[in-house]
Amino acid sequence: MRATLSAPEPLVPESPVMDPLAEPRSAAGVLPLRWVAPVFFASGFSALLYQTVWQRALFTHYGTNVESVTVIVTAFMVGLGAGSLLGGVYSRDPRRPALLAFCLVEAAIGLFGLVSLPLIEKVGALTLGMGTLGTGVVSLLLVLVPTTLMGATLPVLVAFAVRLWGNVGRSVGALYFVNTLGSAAASFAAAFFVMSHLGQAGTVQLAAGLNLGVALLVSLVLRRGRA
Amino acid sequence: MRLLVALAVAAFSGFVSLSYELLWFRVYGVANGALASSFPLLLGTYLLGLALGSLWSQVLCRDTSPTTGTRPLRLVTAFFVFANGVAYLSIPGFAAACTFTEGSPAPWMGLLTIFLGALFPLVAHFGVPADTRAGARVSYLYVANIVGSAAGSLLTGFWLMDVLSTAGISAVLLGGSMLGAALLLAGCGLTRRQLAGALVAVGVGGGGLLAAGPVLFDRLYERVQFQAKTEPGFRFTHVVENRSGVITVAPDGTIYGGGTYDGVFNTDPRGTDKNLIFRAYALSALHPAPRRVLMIGLSSGSWAQVVANLPGVEELTVVEINPGYRDLLAHYPQVASLAHNPKVRIEFDDGRRWLTTHPDARFDIIVANTMVHWAGGSAHVLSREFNELVKAHLSPGGVYFFNTTASHRASRTATDVFPYSVGVAHCLAVADTPIQVDLERWRAAMLRMRIDGVPVFEAGREEDRRALDALEARVSGSLEARPRMLRRTDAAVPVTDDNMGHEWD
Known part of the structure; x- marks a missing residue:
């Protein structure tokens, strides 16, 4: 994984697109790359844990029939898509700090994660008996904020990586790789250990802890960069 | 490669990937006896395939001036054709492997997303210039991929799975990908003779797979459910496939829901x-x-x-x-x-x-x-x-x-x-x-x-x-x-x- 991100090619942009105002000098240099891989891996890991638990919690309230399953899965996708667009809009201006945005997004996801299960429980109890459309709307509203935030992380970090490498395919491939690998690892962890040992609440707490840890780590890197 | 073509490929690959994920889950769930771990195990291998595909794509993305000429589109088209052909064979391949399996089989077919996973960074590389708007344009591709995936969830999961069998949906996906391949080939800048040859190759290959479908998917659930214990010639009396799952009934009246014992007609x-x-x-x-x-x-x-x-x-x-x-x-x-x-x-x-x-x-x-x-x-x-x-x-x-x-x-x-x-x-x-x-x-x-x-x-x-x-x-x-x-x-x-x-x- 790290070998992928520190491939033998020079970590210097090959097209003159890097804006020195985009990030503090060292944050836009080599240093953050050591952190980007593990933090984006952790981000993908926690996202999949949330998805596993939130879907399960929503199924408990809205049923496991295929109509509920489909609308809940689609609601996740809508959130990720909306987030991707917002992240793309944000990343258009190279002066905007990509890593700081990523840090804040991760912190927000973690904070939402901590209150997510009680929120789903309360909303689920208040919206009993809704039809397929109602289930879809409520599910969408419940997961919209966190999934939008999750969806925004890829384009924000891609913009950051392209400024470093000047290569879109490599940037997307590398980031998509570590993030998806994190999600794959979370799937296996959920199947073999996490869900059976931690239950739903414990799994969400683990995911939130990872998000907040990522946010803390990135903020420390940014502070070091400014120092 | 134009951004519009990249968007179409990203959307279609999202649709096909999610449709196959649904089919794989349906089939793997039966093989794994409806265990809770079925979905995360399949999802894990599916995502691992996508991740490895992304890793692989980086080798193909070393060219830093990718948007010129028709070579990028030819490469994407070749990937597209190969990925869809392999995906069509994934379920018959899994069923065949099951007949040699004792116990829970591994959901290895999820790893086949390595080809579909390589497509997304590949089209991003060839369709998006490395300028200050790269993040925004990649977000469009990502959205196109998600829209395709959501369409797969709704169209395949909600409708096709209720009206067609697994073999039928696989055939529809292969037919759609053959059409998509023909459109991509038309934009590859081939000479008329080259284009005709490529179209014939796609038609013969895809048509051959479709013609072999009844053999490839024959006794699918018998092999998947009973695996190495499948007796030669054994057939279920009834197989019901719908969007809610798979129900099978053995000749002795035993009924199975998602591959698990569910009672007897008695x-x-x-x-x-x-x-x-x-x-x-x-x-x-x-x-x-x-x-x-x-x-x-x-x-x-x-x-x-x-x-x-x-x-x-x-x-x-x-x-x-x-x-x-x-x-x-x-x-x-x-x-x-x-x-x-x-x-x-x-x-x-x-x-x-x-x-x-x-x-x-x-x-x-x-x-x-x-x-x-x-x-x-x-x-x-x-x-x-x-x-x-x-x-x-x-x-x-x-x-x-x-x-x-x-x-x-x-x-x-x-x-x-x-x-x-x-x-x-x-x-x-x-x-x-x-x-x-x-x-x-x-x-x-x-x-x-x-x-x-x-x-x-x-x-x-x-x-x-x-x-x-x-x-x-x-x-x-x-x-x-x-x-x-x-x-x-x-x-x-x-x-x-x-x-x-x-x-x-």
């Missing part, structure tokens, strides 16, 4: 009684006068047929999540009349959701003979919260009777919620008031009971009298008193919505 408590249907007859011993009954889960309809005909029952509501079970009733004379019995109302919904959406409904008996305790989703109907929900729907003196499938944790959960209980084989009757087991009342009820107008036991026939004696001995011998059960389940941890019981054991 209402006769005598003889081998493979489905232990005598427990449904035992209900008359547990409640003095059950009039309104709710049954969660229909399956073969055998339990519902018996309960609907218990003396005194005026109304039976059955809540079943998969309409496919109702469609099978007509094929089996033991239960065929259930579909037309005016006392019986079958509703298609999630049992738990039905209870929450009918807060005022009250029943004398609620029966749940739904799923084995180790299956995915079992905690939905075994947890403390579910027991409390059931409790709120019982009339005064009402009894909840459910199949614990020998789970100590399920038994303990119910006995924690209800102060009174009696075990009947692997089933458990629980209530808020004392349960008086009255075998004399039960015997009288059995002698009055008729199914389809035919007496279950005729008082005047010696053979029936002996059978009734044997059944009475069987019922009384299977009873387990509460103190003994509490001792037996003392160390069991109750099932909750949070710990999800046995699902992840």
Whole structure:
């Protein structure tokens, strides 16, 4: 994984697109790359844990029939898509700090994660008996904020990586790789250990802890960069 | 490569990937016996394939001036054709591998997303210039990919899976990808002769795969469900594939839901009684006068047929999540009349959701003979919260009777919620008031009971009298008193919505 991100090619942009105002000098240099891989891996890991638990919690309230399953899965996708667009809009201006945005997004996801299960429980109890459309709307509203935030992380970090490498395919491939690998690892962890040992609440707490840890780590890197 | 083409490829690859994920989950779920781990294991390999595809794509993305010429589109087209051809063969390949497998097979077909996973960074590389708007343009591609995935979820998961078999949907996806490949080839800047040759190659390759479909997908679920134990020539009597799952019926009348035992078409408590249907007859011993009954889960309809005909029952509501079970009733004379019995109302919904959406409904008996305790989703109907929900729907003196499938944790959960209980084989009757087991009342009820107008036991026939004696001995011998059960389940941890019981054991 790290070998992928520190491939033998020079970590210097090959097209003159890097804006020195985009990030503090060292944050836009080599240093953050050591952190980007593990933090984006952790981000993908926690996202999949949330998805596993939130879907399960929503199924408990809205049923496991295929109509509920489909609308809940689609609601996740809508959130990720909306987030991707917002992240793309944000990343258009190279002066905007990509890593700081990523840090804040991760912190927000973690904070939402901590209150997510009680929120789903309360909303689920208040919206009993809704039809397929109602289930879809409520599910969408419940997961919209966190999934939008999750969806925004890829384009924000891609913009950051392209400024470093000047290569879109490599940037997307590398980031998509570590993030998806994190999600794959979370799937296996959920199947073999996490869900059976931690239950739903414990799994969400683990995911939130990872998000907040990522946010803390990135903020420390940014502070070091400014120092 | 133009951004528009990149968007179309990203959307289509999202659609195909998610459609195959749904098909793989359907098939792998049967192979893995509907375990909760089926989905995360398949999802894990699916994502691992996407991740490895992304890694691989980086080798192909070293060219930093990618948007010129037609070479990028040719490379994407070659990937597109190969990825879709391999995806079509994934399920027949998995079924073939299953016949050599003992125990749970690995969901290796998820790794085939390595080809589809490589497509996304590849089209991003060739379709998006490395300038300050790269992040924004990649976000468009990502959205196109997600829109395609959402379309796969809705179109394939909601509609195609209800009207076509796995083989049929695979054929539709292959046909669509052949069309997509033809459009991509048209934009590759090939000479007329080259284009004709490429189109013929795609047509012959894809057409050959489609023509081989009936052979490739033959006895799919027989091989997937029984794996190395599949006997040559064995065929299910019925295979029902719909968006709610897969139901298979063996020639001996055993019915399977998602590859897991789900009962037998049998209402006769005598003889081998493979489905232990005598427990449904035992209900008359547990409640003095059950009039309104709710049954969660229909399956073969055998339990519902018996309960609907218990003396005194005026109304039976059955809540079943998969309409496919109702469609099978007509094929089996033991239960065929259930579909037309005016006392019986079958509703298609999630049992738990039905209870929450009918807060005022009250029943004398609620029966749940739904799923084995180790299956995915079992905690939905075994947890403390579910027991409390059931409790709120019982009339005064009402009894909840459910199949614990020998789970100590399920038994303990119910006995924690209800102060009174009696075990009947692997089933458990629980209530808020004392349960008086009255075998004399039960015997009288059995002698009055008729199914389809035919007496279950005729008082005047010696053979029936002996059978009734044997059944009475069987019922009384299977009873387990509460103190003994509490001792037996003392160390069991109750099932909750949070710990999800046995699902992840």
